Amino acid sequence: MLAERGGAAFEDLTARARIRDAALRYFTEYGFTQATIREIARAAGVSPGLVRHHFGSKEALRQACDAYALEALHGFYDQTLNGDRLSHPRSTMDARHTLHPFQRYLARALIDESEAAARIFDDLVAMTERSLIQADRQRPDPPIADAASRAALMVAMALGIPTFHQHISRAVGADIFSDEGDRRVALALLDVHSHSVISPETAASLRDGLDEPGSGSGNRAPFTHSQEEHRHE
Amino acid sequence: MLAERGGAAFEDLTARARIRDAALRYFTEYGFTQATIREIARAAGVSPGLVRHHFGSKEALRQACDAYALEALHGFYDQTLNGDRLSHPRSTMDARHTLHPFQRYLARALIDESEAAARIFDDLVAMTERSLIQADRQRPDPPIADAASRAALMVAMALGIPTFHQHISRAVGADIFSDEGDRRVALALLDVHSHSVISPETAASLRDGLDEPGSGSGNRAPFTHSQEEHRHE
């Protein structure tokens, strides 16, 4: 059985809320199909029959979780987009911490092809796209790709972190959802995102290479761009 | 049924190879659990019993696929690390294209907690780490995080692309595994990787913010780093 949420007191929640929370955790950890109603019910301390009573079906339970995660994420992003953030950094920090489970849930739901999750993804892309367009104005060189494509890649790459958290944790040497692991990841991300992997000149030459005929695919291999970089420099 | 591979002729392959190829595709598309032996057998044009005859069990079939993918990936990376790449860019392009399915398989296997996939992930991290250490020598400022952590994050983010390919495709407007979609992704990745999201000054101030006490977690929220950036500038 998965560990219970540290947040609200287990007994104080209604059975419906306990089921929803347990489903959130099991869907996140094992995926929609492998998570079983029986296990979720056991984690919530109720009978399997009660799950059906409250939610009707497993699919409806998923949708309830989707709606709950959507609400949590939207609430956070609305808050972030307001000016509150700079004035109350501490509370935003806590909110972000609270948000971790929902990010993991979202990543898993996207893999499990949830409709609602796909909509959230598109929302995130739209938000990122707006930010990119704003940032583009301060760039000396014009972007060589549309903002939507860049935004989608950034969101997907960001979601790669919670998706492969256990493998990252192995390399980092601490669970990235623990305080220590989270701190190391934050530092590493800060470093990675403040140093571009490809120099503008290399990018230009690679871009020229893309236009040449032959196999229509470009030089965009994951895993390899860093290696390619030093070869060129 | 999934589309057959365009590569080798379907009828020319041995039944064992057809089963392995079909399993590769189904494991990639639906994950290990949801992919069924019966569907794999149907896609391979054989009976379910033959799958057991050749591989013994579903788990053993998975390991065979893992070994096959590992071989393909290692073959490619060995080739990339040699000097061949610059002298034969075309062939490497084709190799990378051939590699796409294996990258997708790897990403899915990592989610499905395959032992072998985890080893491949660690190998990729080690390779990326070596490249980072080499690149660090040319940096004016010292890295604020160890190379292993940065490498793990880079690999995980890179794997986010094949993992969420269908959602990226929606934003890009074309299947990212098609020639046109792949070209757009290549351009967008070139642009993203040649322009750092965070300026060094902002990174420094954010880093200082990490050290302050309070909620132990750092400012590393996915989805939000780009927005935070312009707020600070």
Next chain:
DNA sequence: TAGCTTCCTATACACGTGTACTGTACTCTG
């Protein structure tokens, strides 16, 4: 040709899982 191995199919079984149904206790309302 005889015998053996390998490739392959078809059938059967055990098990887990989602779902439906029945029954029971509790609560709320008039």
Next chain:
DNA sequence: CAGAGTACAGTACACGTGTATAGGAAGCTA
């Protein structure tokens, strides 16, 4: 107090899936 509606448990069923087993067809060797 009476009745209804709700929250819950327990059981039963249908179905899909991995696996085991038996048996047949094809090719190879002596």
